[in-house]
Ligand SMILES: Nc1nc2c(ncn2[C@@H]2O[C@H](COP(=O)(O)OP(=O)(O)OP(=O)(O)O)[C@@H](O)[C@H]2O)c(=O)[nH]1
């Protein structure tokens with residue numbers, strides 16, 4: 001069976017291309033603030049490997065619907081069963097056309113058999129100028145659905161529904177810029193009812209998309225866990241000749257190498273989710289602060305007390321009393337592990353990054369990181385980044401404003417702490433790694 005085809009039509013500048021981008025998860029669809037961005041019909045595909053699951057045809061908006069309707073009516077009285085043929089006749093006899101250029105572009109896929117997704121902006125009032133468009137689409141007698149987009153703040157849903165119900169049996173609100181993955185799935189569930197013969201195909205597509213999403217999350221979780229673990233055990237080795245390198249310089253080089261690894265991680269997460277071009281405003285997400293800055297530590301790190309507690313807990317010597325403390329009874333902290341604070345505190349915080357070891361007369365080794373908070377900071381930053389992108393639609397073109405919640409997403413701190421500690425000591429085994437990725441997956 002050939003794949004499902006949907007043509008996205010409507011007035012200019014109502015979010016047609018944005019809908020195509022979101023539903024095909026494709027950031028290369030041209031979207032623009034001015035009417036007339038799309039000038040030609042163009043197909044975009046949702047694929048599983050090489051197999052096309054569905055095709056969405058982006059089209060220019062109607063330019064002269066009233067004149068086209070007049071043309072159709074001027075062909076004389078036709079019975080309802082002949083109307084689809086009349087539309088075909090228009091495409092065959094009048095297209096290509098200078099006056100009806102945009103109508104030709106959008107009607108061709110319809111007469112060739114695509115189902116119709118008619119997009120309106122329900123944040124603006126209905127006006128009779130839309131009537132001719134809907135009348136023309138009715139001539140096509142194709143399976144169809146109306147989509148209510150909301151470009152502005154106001155809400156004219158009721159007014160629109162009263163009109164759209166006269167033409168479409170399925171009407172679905174869908175805001176392509178805000179749409180999450182589950183909104184995409186919801187829209188597909190609604191599309192299931194567009195034609196009985198498509199039920200099965202659409203269910204299959206939904207189940208594929210859900211599986212694929214889960215795989216993307218698994219990939220991201222294992223990427224984050226591997227990268228964080230690798231960073232924690234990373235050593236910078238350098239050879240030198242005669243003059244010993246400056247220690248501060250070495251530290252900076254070491255930090256820069258780690259920061260680069262974090263940036264590469266972010267880039268890979270973007271790629272997994274199909275965002276290569278999307279500019280991100282990392283300032284808003286506080287991710288622009290350097291990984292090693294005081295700010296980053298405050299936003300993404302754990303408090304000194306928590307770190308001390310966790311480190312004490314993950315060493316075998318401690319008893320159940322501290323388990324209680326982790327449940328929030330911070331009063332216990334001072335009494336139970338007071339002594340440890342001084343010791344671990346010496347290794348905690350900015351400036352306590354790593355040892356610098358001069359080996360022989362020509363080699364120096366920097367690292368691994370000593371500050372136990374860096375692992376948590378890295379994890380919180382990477383999760384914040386991944387979560388934001390997981391909620392971003394492929395219709396975004398401008399700088400995406402990232403906002404993150406203050407709440408650290410890391411739960412199960414004890415388990416994370418024990419794995420991070422092993423990473424730092426380069427003693428993780430494959431089951432630790434699996435556990436690590438699994439813990440992260442639950443947070444995505
Ligand atoms: N705030 C907001 N803006 C939207 C939404 N959908 C579209 N836009 C904006 O509206 C403008 C037009 O979007 P397009 O998707 O290019 O609209 P179109 O219908 O394809 O336009 P033409 O190709 O010119 O007919 C763009 O600036 C979009 O960013 C939405 O859901 N919310």
Ligand SMILES: [Mg+2]
Nearest residue numbers: 016017037038
């Ligand atoms: Mg467009």
